[in-house]
Amino acid sequence: MLDGNPRLNLASFVTTWMEPECDHLIMSSINKNYVDMDEYPVTTELQNRCVNMIAHLFNCPFGEEETAVGTGTVGSSEAIMLAGLAFKRKWQHKRKDQGKPYDKPNIVTGANVQVCWEKFARYFEVELKEVKLTEGYYVMDPVKAVEMVDENTICVAAILGSTLTGEFEDVKLLNELLLKKNEETGWDTPIHVDAASGGFIAPFLYPDLVWDFRLPLVKSINVSGHKYGLVYAGVGWVVWRSKEDLPEDLIFHINYLGADQPTFTLNFSKGSSQIIAQYYQLIRLGLEGYKRIMENCSENAKLVKEALEKTGRFNIVSKDVGVPLVAFGLKDSSNYNVFDVSESLRRFGWIVPAYTMPPNAEHIAVLRVVIREDFSRSLGERLVLDIEKVLKELDSFPSHGTAKAVQVKAAGGGQSSRESDHPVKKSADEMEMEITRYWKRVVDRKKTSGVC
Template sequence: MVVTTTISDSDQHLCSTFASRYARTSLPRFKIPKGSMPKDAAYQIVKDELMLDGNPRLNLASFVTTWMEPECDKLIMDSINKNYVDMDEYPVTTELQNRCVNMIAHLFHAPVGDDETAVGVSTVGSSEAIMLAGLAFKRKWQAKRKAQGKPYDQPNIVTGANVQVCWEKFARYFEVELKEVKLREGYYVMDPGEAVEMVDENTICVAAILGSTLSGEFEDVKLLNELLTKKNEETGWDTPIHVDAASGGFIAPFLYPELEWDFRLPLVKSINVSGHKYGLVYAGIGWAIWRNKEDLPDELIFHINYLGADQPTFTLNFSKGSSQVIAQYYQLIRLGHEGYKNIMENCMENARLLKEGMSKMGRFEIISKDIGLPLVAFSLKDSSRYTVFQISESLRRFGWIVPAYTMPPNAEHVAVLRVVIREDFSHSLAERLVSHIQKVVDEMELLPPRASVKEAHVSLDDLHITKGEKQNLKKNIDESEKDICRYWRRISDKKNSGVC
């Protein structure tokens, strides 16, 4: 007897996913498909789409952690289905969060005893932490103004123009004026003196940055505290300080323990730090820490009981995963003070290696300072032939993602490249990056001067044509310049491969 087996179309993919009908049609982009597809076919198709993303390890624009130990990866996967907000169901996870808060608070010299509970909360990155800290400052200022019978509808925050966009979001979302101290060439952080001059009776806090994303520099929080204390004494105000330590909060305590920037300074009332940056945890986890209970208004704390027990909560979101909190606790107990110190020292050593390599080329000016974050920010000494933006674009063909940007007001004319050194950026990768930058700039040196392109733009203004026609011609000129870049790049690649 002959048995005939019929293989259905839904089973054929088991033999070859790419021979099945699922690989022969375009993926849905706007509507959910009518039918289902096998799990391994869906997995392979989505995985193939993601191949076009950049390599996170080579993304030197980001401060966010891109590598953790396999043991921590397993802990994350084991807890990925836990909703942190359900504290009654997951009391141990809540306890781990509280332990992290206490450890970080003591790291920042919060005035709490060894057996006392610090005031803080885990957040979804530093953005939420900043929102919460800003709200606390606003509500305390409003309450005081109401008690004094004074207007409370025009609060402001004083910052440097180098603040991260989350501060602008806070100001816009919660109707607070953002008063920015402008930068200047050669000085890319907030000037404490200028900041204090901008403080008035409506200032809810001055925000200082421990580790500017633009240059890696630490702002002088100690000097800010001294100047602001003097102004408070003269005016009768009590304007406080918030420290945005998103990037530097896990750097300074281990590399610069004598640097006073935290709760050792009386006016510092709250600090935020990103666990997913140099806290060495995957995105997204942040922490907001307050000096004491009086700095966090009770009216901002909500109590819910429909998950099984009374649970106080002070967050902007509700549900969030537990895995990052657990991963942060793992890192704190796994590495300890010694481990964090070793990692940060290694990051700084690789930053110095990269800085030396860039300096030897003779084409770049180093913007970043020796004390600060482990990053290297550098600008071109001569931009007449090519720009930092062209260098950034050219480095992508090697897989490197190196951001190029202009500084904020009043230093917009300064354009820089920036390389962030993370834990997984090794000595050999630093050497390879230097060699690739050298290769790119050598190619760029063969390009015609950019002045000719500028002159072409200027000459168009003398033509009697419409504005639209001028814009089209300028676009064609710019595209021609890009074509020249591509041409020299192809020639160089051929030479290096032995074709020429």
């Protein structure tokens, strides 16, 4: 009761509403441990069916008689750890066979990657080589990414739906440039697509967008079942292009079921209900159902975006093609900033995170509203009304000296500091102290803003 209201939590991509039938189904299987495959063989079968359906959705080239290679996980983070490990192990085998050193693997990503990639790099001792962002361009530049690839690169990770702005990275161009580089160098650097959010959006809203296994260098893809897969928190998926892309020595084989059941997960026990709920959603909604829900989310995102634009106070940094979210910065942040807006919105129950962009666009700060299935048109109208109320209130307050001394620049607005507006001149020491205090506030708020 003392927590926030999940449906007003616009920070999260994770599902906060399912049909009552799903709630019932989840409750009826909440006591089943997924790993007890001999006791719950049907759950195992449902997981395998989900893997096959998702692999088909991502245009995985496996034959009619074959089953797809993949597994259910607790989320995209676990899925990414597994995919990353497979790349690392495969690269190490190849280097060993060639008699070359295999102790300095690296992975190339954009600086906008979600924290799970940093975790993967640190936990599994892989150097993370990040392509820096620039003002106005908040995703990985494929040209720069391919330039950073060297013989120790285990893979390039592209994001289908950046956590920060929802924008899709250009996997097709990345594939083209990397194919060329591989041809020139003799390497065979592969691609992983982190489709945590976009994996259940692109196939329905943008079927002609080529980002998946249709591209030859894409060897594995992860997706969060608990985001736009429309299941409550606790399910993700990873699919490999073929058996060859998942080194055999990472797979554990159990034969409880009489047949060989390969397992490749980090955790042993986990709940069955999320797997069962995912299967229910895939069957119940089908391609047409998912398409309609994603279209609805996209229309609601458009509505919020247009209403925010109409206020004349914001710059929109999210794109029309991408995850249905709206990321926006203040045009004029001389008296208050996006963190103040975020904080003030909490009074109305809204959780709208504010955050600064990663290097080299740290001076850009934005708010982000994620549109999920349970976000309605009327909630959107209400949100914008409350944002307008908050702005009016903040406008009426005396200006924060700190916000005037140094500003988090409005996204895309190109405003410069308006120190010259200050009637009181400050000493350099005073200014420095204010700047330090200001950044401490920004960092403290960023730590608690819950960007996930």
